[in-house]
Amino acid sequence: MADIRIVKATPDTDFDAVSRVYYETWQFAYRHLLPESFLKQLTQDSWHPERRWKNTFLAMNGTTKIVGVCSFGPARMADYEGWGELYSLYVLPHFQRQRIGGQLIGQALKQLKRNYARQYVRVLNNNLAAQRFYQQFGFKKTELVLEDVTRFGTIRELMMIREGTG
Structure with a gap:
């Protein structure tokens, strides 16, 4: 297991490096879950993590x-x-399956619980591995599936909720 530290982002964070994590992880993790044409049009500039640096762990x-x-942060x-939302959780492919995601989500949930008794996360409807991962942290599947119709096809996200978890 890698020697990993979890830290809060600061205004001085290397947000280009954060965008690289998003880009590389999307290309790897979603390659069989999203249309190839959708993934190909993404670039490292598709993300702007500096906008929510105050609510980010690295x-x-x-x-x-x-x-x-x-x-x-707060629900979008x-x-x-009045709910909290887990916006994103990404770990570079080479570092996956080393409990880094669990460390990150643990810190985020600790922060969210300070302000929100209930939290949710949106997960690709066909990403069963992610759904199982979030269930380990008390998230439960709902019947709500959100659809985003894009020029690349319809993207479906399952709403998972977590309530009253101490």
Whole structure:
């Protein structure tokens, strides 16, 4: 297992490196889950993690390399006002399956629970591995599937919720 530290992002964080984590992870993790044409149109500039630096944890390898990221905050969906949302959780492919994601989500949930008794995460409907992962942290599947119709096809996300978890 890699020597990993979980730290809060700061205004001085290397957000280009954070964007690389998003890009590389999307290309790897979603290659069989999203249309290839959708993934091909993404670039490292598709993400702007600097916008939510105050609500971001980073997994650092040693002291310098960012190998994972988790962002969170207030619900973005109007129907879930007063809830917390786990926005993203990504770990570079080479560092996956080393419990780094669990460390990141643990820190994020600790922060979210301070302000929100209930939290949710949106997961690709066909990403069964991610759904099982989130269930380990108390998230439960709902019947709600959100659809985003894009020029590349329809992307479906399952809503998973977590309530009253101490």
